[in-house]
Amino acid sequence: MSNPQEIELKLLVPGLTAAAALQLLRRAPSLARRKLRQQQLVNRYFDTPERLLQQQRCALRVRQRRDVHAGTGSEGDTITGASVWVQTLKTAGSSSAGLSQRGEWECLVATDQPERAGLRGTAWDALDPDGALFERLQPCFETRCLRTTWLVARRDGTLLEVSLDAGEVLADGQTQPLLELELELLAGAPTVLFDLADELARRLPCLPCNLSKAERAGLLANGQLLQPVRARRLERQRGEALPALALRVLGEAQDQFLRNLEGLLHSDAPEWVHQARVGWRRWRSLLRLLRPWVGPGPDFTELRPLLDALGAQRNLDVGCSETLPAWSGAWACAQAGAAGGEAALSPPPDDATTNACAQALAELQAARSAQRTRLRQTLLEPATGQALLALTRYLWQAGQQPMAIEKRAIGARLASWNRRLHRLLQGEKAQLLDVATLHEARLLAKRLRYGSEAMASTLPAKRLRQSQQWVKDATLWQTRIGQARDAWQLALLLQQHTHAPPALLGFMQGVAAAMERAAQEAASPG
Structure with a gap:
């Protein structure tokens, strides 16, 4: 034996x-x-x-x-x-x-x-x-x-x-x-x-x-x-110490990241890229949440080329499959209305407008395919593999160190994040929200959501009920601010990768500005 x-x-x-x-x-x-x-x-x-x-x-x-x-x-x-x-x-x-x-x-x-x-x-x-x-x-x-x-x-x-x-x-x-x-x-x-x-x-x-x-x-x-790997909620096992659970949830987020990286090497489905980025953001969010006990995270510098390539791929995926298709009809109607005058209630779009949208989408699709090739090449670089191994080593080393987490400490840390998000979006200075602050709020909303979901089984009943509302609110803000960002991003992608007419660029910039104002107004107190 x-x-x-x-x-x-x-x-x-x-x-x-x-x-x-x-x-x-x-x-x-x-x-x-x-x-x-x-x-x-x-x-x-x-x-x-x-x-x-x-x-x-x-x-x-x-x-x-x-x-x-x-x-x-x-x-x-x-x-x-x-x-x-x-x-x-x-x-x-x-x-x-x-x-x-x-x-x-x-x-x-x-x-x-x-x-x-x-x-x-x-x-x-x-x-x-x-x-x-x-x-x-x-x-x-x-x-x-x-x-x-x-x-x-x-x-x-x-x-x-x-x-x-x-x-x-x-x-x-x-x-x-x-x-x-x-x-x-x-x-x-x-x-x-x-x-x-x-x-x-x-x-x-x-x-x-x-x-x-x-x-x-x-x-x-x-x-x-x-199939793309999605986040799994891990329950605290009977008698399991908080440090052991903390390491398990870190490992689960890291596993989601790595498993989806493997999948995107073999499939063009956008969900692999999306779930890889979700896994990475969950990993980073949990590292921040647990920083008082696990210490500073590893150096991510060597992973930056891969992370940037994932971000560029996701932007093109969303632009091609979601944002442009969602707004192309509205733009075509707006163009037809402008050409027909005020008397035209719902004139059909002309061939030039339809062709401009189709051409822009085809050019974005080509950019998307080229970026997917670059992403896969980046993932196959030896330096990328070494950087991913460093994450594995870090997590193993964290498990070798003594770690003491007080029973209510994680809930208190989540509560502090929630207060910070509230101050950003609904405090006295909310009327002064700008693009940078909205972006910061979106990242904090994700951090609050991912941390609350991952550590839910560690929270007492009262704090759990609070965290469930935090997740609901954070998801709402993440979606609202993210939609405005996607519109801005599409305008930028059209400018970078296509010969789209200026009218289409201006339309998307107007949509993004309007959605941004709506997010600012929703955040303002009163």
Whole structure:
């Protein structure tokens, strides 16, 4: 029976073929002089028909393992040796944006079916004390890959295993390609995982990932793997300390950010970009909320190119799919009314007006497509992967520090944000609101909303009722101010990327100014 504690860092390798990734890894300083081993792996996962193990975040698999001769990764390699079948049970543990710690038990089995005897003395005893669950197990999905492995032993006793897995996930008749790195700590301190990951990320694109192969296959089978990841509200567990919950909500927001980054590499759907930005803003908002206890956040300078590219993509997505379509009809009617005079109540738009809108939209669509290419290129830059790894390291380090959060402290901090928002929008100086102040209010409204939603389960009943009203008000202000911003942004995009007529630019600027005034008037007291 193997060591029941697994500590590993998982990294996706996007944008490369398996052969290209292997060649880059073989030249990495820590791996260049080390012998590699290659094996063909077929992992068959078992669960009950209603997926009881998946619900418990557990996985039971039987793995077929066969050596690949030569170790070059080419099609000419040959599989040698008899099959070895290994049964593995993995249980739920702690995980954060790539670094996971979970229970793991392994043993040899005779065939491709699980054996009850090999589970005795493991966490399965508590999960299935009478054996009824085991009797209902059935194959549910598979992963197949060529695994290339290096052992990295250092003089200080540190021992790491680096594995490149290239293959596919198969579930419910669907197939999803897989190319990922796993860095497993066999002996030593977890910091060495991050050090080695940073070294490898200098050479090839990397994206920290929390999903195990079993979880990825489960999502594929459920039709959820290719859907944008939205925020999840985490409830405080029985007996859970506030610091533990705080780290969990930070990890959930970071996971939302990273999972949607993965999705936008493969899909043009705007929601991936939107949810990636939501995840990032939730992460930043929660860092601000928890700053008295977790300390200052990491340096985001190296992420700025990615964040700017996401923002530019989102602006074009909204302009193309929402703002311009929403206002083009009103502009066409306004143009027709101006041409027809006061007597024309609802004259139809002429061909020139319709063509101008269509041309502007086509030009914006082209800019949108070009920006999507730039965004993906930015995400595949090694510097971006290193910056994302730094977030993972930061969150892990935060969990290693002593942290004491007073019971009412989070609610009090949210209340102070609410008072500040009230002063901005409805205080004595509200009549003097300008564009910059409205933007500041919008950011504060988001911060209040995201913080209140994420930490709701920590609040006493009275404060919870207050926070629910805060979220309602903050969402209203976020939407109201955001609509004015979107109108201004469209005018800017039309100016930057199209040959739109001056009348259309002037119309959108007028719409934005009117919406801005409406927001200012709504904020003014009395």
